[in-house]
Amino acid sequence: MSAASQTVSFSPHRIGAMVLRYWYLLRSSWPRVVELIYWPLVQVLTWGLIQIYVAQHSGFFARAGATLIGAMLLWEILFRGQLGFSVSFLEEMWARNLGNLMMSPLRPAEFVAALMVMSLLRLVIGMVPVFIVALAFFGFNVYQLGFAFVFFFVNLILTSWSIGILVSGILLRHGLGAESLAWTLAFLILPLSCVYYPVSVLPEWLQPFSWLLPPTYVFEGLRALIIDRVFRADLMLGALALNSVYFAAAAFAFLRLLDSARRQGTLMQTGE
Amino acid sequence: MSPRAAAISTDRLVKVFKGTTAVAGISFQLPPGSITALLGGNGAGKTTTIAMIMGLTVPTSGTVSVLGAQMPQQRYQVLHRMNFESPYVDMPMRLTVRQNLKVFAGLYGVEDADARIATLAEEFDLKDFIDRPTGKLSSGQKTRVSVAKSLLNHPEVLLLDEPTASLDPDTADWVRGRLERYRAESGATVLLASHNMTEVERLCERVIILKRGRIEDDDSPVRLLARYGRDTLEEVFLDVARGRREAREAAQ
Numbered sequence: 240m241s242a243a244s245q246t247v248s249f250s251p252h253r254i255g256a257m258v259l260r261y262w263y264l265l266r267s268s269w270p271r272v273v274e275l276i277y278w279p280l281v282q283v284l285t286w287g288l289i290q291i292y293v294a295q296h297s298g299f300f301a302r303a304g305a306t307l308i309g310a311m312l313l314w315e316i317l318f319r320g321q322l323g324f325s326v327s328f329l330e331e332m333w334a335r336n337l338g339n340l341m342m343s344p345l346r347p348a349e350f351v352a353a354l355m356v357m358s359l360l361r362l363v364i365g366m367v368p369v370f371i372v373a374l375a376f377f378g379f380n381v382y383q384l385g386f387a388f389v390f391f392f393v394n395l396i397l398t399s400w401s402i403g404i405l406v407s408g409i410l411l412r413h414g415l416g417a418e419s420l421a422w423t424l425a426f427l428i429l430p431l432s433c434v435y436y437p438v439s440v441l442p443e444w445l446q447p448f449s450w451l452l453p454p455t456y457v458f459e460g461l462r463a464l465i466i467d468r469v470f471r472a473d474l475m476l477g478a479l480a481l482n483s484v485y486f487a488a489a490a491f492a493f494l495r496l497l498d499s500a501r502r503q504g505t506l507m508q509t510g511e
Numbered sequence: 512m513s514p515r516a517a518a519i520s521t522d523r524l525v526k527v528f529k530g531t532t533a534v535a536g537i538s539f540q541l542p543p544g545s546i547t548a549l550l551g552g553n554g555a556g557k558t559t560t561i562a563m564i565m566g567l568t569v570p571t572s573g574t575v576s577v578l579g580a581q582m583p584q585q586r587y588q589v590l591h592r593m594n595f596e597s598p599y600v601d602m603p604m605r606l607t608v609r610q611n612l613k614v615f616a617g618l619y620g621v622e623d624a625d626a627r628i629a630t631l632a633e634e635f636d637l638k639d640f641i642d643r644p645t646g647k648l649s650s651g652q653k654t655r656v657s658v659a660k661s662l663l664n665h666p667e668v669l670l671l672d673e674p675t676a677s678l679d680p681d682t683a684d685w686v687r688g689r690l691e692r693y694r695a696e697s698g699a700t701v702l703l704a705s706h707n708m709t710e711v712e713r714l715c716e717r718v719i720i721l722k723r724g725r726i727e728d729d730d731s732p733v734r735l736l737a738r739y740g741r742d743t744l745e746e747v748f749l750d751v752a753r754g755r756r757e758a759r760e761a762a763q
Contacts, residue, residue, distance in 0.1 A: 256617025263610045264603065267644070330603070338600035339660075342565045343618040344590040501583060504528060504559065504568040507599050 249352070253345050257353030261327050262360075275323075275365035279315045283369050286311040287377035306465045307435060308379045310458055314434045315366065317395040317454055318425045323361035324354045324403030325410075325421035332415055341506045347497060351490070354407070355400055362396075387464055390475040391457050397482035398453045399425070404489040408496035414505060434458050453478040453485065517576075518543040518668055518700035519564060524573035526559050526724075533559040535724035536573065541717075543667075546694055546701040548711040550744075551721035552752050557704035558599070560721070561670050564702070565595060577668055591619055594666035596657050596674050604646025608637055608656050611645055612663065619664035631659040635689060651682040658686055662693055669693075671703045675710055687713060708745040718744070720751050727751050 265271055290308045331337045340350065373379045381388060402424055409417045431445070432454035438446055449455045456478035460471045500506050517540035526534040534556040541547050549557045562568040563575050566583030575582040580589040602611045609628060616624035632638050635655045640648060645656060658674060674690070675683035687710055694701050705711055711718060712732050720728040720735075728735065728751060732744055739747045 250620070252620060253618050256614050259617065260603065260606065260610075260614040263606050263614070267605045334603040335599075335601040336603050338567070338597065339602065339615070340618070342567055342590070342593075342595055343615065344587060344620065345618050346587060498569075501567065501569045504526070504533075504562060506567050507558070507562055507597075 249346070249349060250344075253349045254353045254356065257345065257350065258356050258360075261330070261353070261357045264330060265361075265364075272364060275319075275361055276368055279319060279365055279369040280372060282311055282315060283308065283373050284376075287373065287379070290377060290379075305379065306462050308373060308377055309381070309384070309461050309465060310434050312366075312370070312373060312379075312381055313391055313395060313457060313461060314429070314432075314454075315369070316362065316392060317399045319362050319365050320358050320396045320399030321402045321406075321425050322421070323358035323365075324400060325406050327354050327357040327361075328403070328407040328410065329415075329418065329421060332410060337411075338507045347494060351404060351407075351493070354403065358400065358403065359396070384461075384464060387460065387470050387475075390472075390478075391461065394453055394457050394475065394478040394482055397479075397486055401482065401485040401489040404486075404493045408489075408493035411493075411500045412496040412503070412505065428452050428454065431455070432458060437462060451481070453481045456481075516543075517541055518545070518578060519702060520574075520576045521560070521564070522574045524560065524563060524575060525571045526556075526563060526568065527571045532724050534563070534570075537721070537724070537726050538573075539719055539726065539729065541700055541702060543700050544694075544698045545717060546703065546715050547717040547719060548715040549702060549704040549719050549721060550706075550708075550711060550748060551704075551727075552706075554723075555721040556724040557721060558597075558672055559724075561595070561597075561672055561702065561704055565593070565670060566590070589668075591664060592666060593668040593670070594619070594661040594664055595670040595672070596661040597672040598676050599672065602645050602653075602657065602660065605644055607643060608641045608645055608648070611656070612660060615660050616663050621664050627663060631662060635659045651678055654678055654682070654686060658689065665697060667697075667699055669699050669701045671701065671705075673705055673707075674703065675705075675707060683707070683710070690714065708743060708748060712744050720748070722751055 286308045290305065293307065294305070331340060370381050373381065384391065406421050406424055409420060431449045432452050433441065433449055434454070438449050438455060438459060441449055456474040460474040463469045463471045463474070519541040520539075522538050523536045524534055524538065525532070525536050537556070537560065549560060551557050559568060563570050564577060564582060566586035569583055578589045578592055580586065606614070612628045612631070613624055616627060621627050632641050635658065637655060637659060640652060645653065648656065654674070661669060661671070671690070675686050678686065690701070691714060693699065703711070703715060716731060718728075718730065718732055718735055719726055730738070735744065735747050736742065739750050741747050741750065
């Protein structure tokens, strides 16, 4: 068996064991569960109220107002998905458990798969109550986006995992000194992803850079759906293509950083 | 012994961290079923050597093989047949002892995990606190849990890094007894890094003494005592650590 094939081979039992580990942790700590919900809740209330204010005006802005709360909810999928991935990884560093995992038969691909499962689980716990609040208080039903929501979700979660995988690799190599990246890296792409405004608002020279980011396609797609009632499949496919490239690049970077950590001998002591 | 027949084999193993040499070309072979101590002061290279044997750290040069697999390249062929215990890692604090053991049983592919955990709980006297969060245990209890975790998968190769550090003499003696029994029953190969000479004299049939990343001496405890003309391994250790042997040889 080659080293590469060993690295990517999968055991559902080991992935299940890791998911069980994080599930036990979540179950034992109510502040961790509250943390998943409260910030998205604050966000949806803020943006929901702004939307009500905008909707009181007639014409284009009344229609565009609905995109604000939709965009906020979709951004939270991206941000919370990445945070769910990265925080699960950080839990291992905070617990000084990484050495145990790295010396167990757990493969890097299995570890990443378990973190992706946890990212989804944490997202469901955090976002379902927020979707309900958005519907109950502001009349925004995310499921009314229909089939398009599946495309939006898949693309955003893929982007969040790419960022999460990259951040985890950096943490492996550089320790907890790089922890702030886990909380802030997603915001680096926020202005260029055009979450709350169309790409056309950006200076012309900046627009090509914006189109290098998969979330840009999603948020443009959301606006097209809500304002023009058109589903832009071309945008979704563009996002999917870019996501495939970024996901592969992040996985490659993770393996390189893991290899570098093995060379530097930093896996045993993953502190500051 | 050929490297293939050895349970653990290192050949001219070197590890350099940013210009600092932690391990400077060590070679040894441990036969299956043997129990060996890696002895040395702080910074002698014990933990780095164990990390390279586990495949956790990549050697700068030289080779390591465990149960016939080259480390770290072929580590996934043998990691399920190995285990370790180290003070440099902890188990998740919020998880109960049972939950932690269950997770690691899953990672190591232990069949009938519940039965194995029950057996270890009995052997290591964990039953009174098996459903308590691991973070709330005393250090002695934590060490017992950690050693129990290291035996979950019936390892053929067991690496122990100061397994009784910070334990009171009674608990330390108790842990040594359990390790001795496991080795006798399973025929596992054990490599033990320790500062504790009593532990080494009691458990080990061979002692490899490291100093500044090199093997300074390698023999059975009895022969080391005879050769250094000392009564205890602690005195031998101090002779090596303080360079008395070289001084004596130079004087002669």
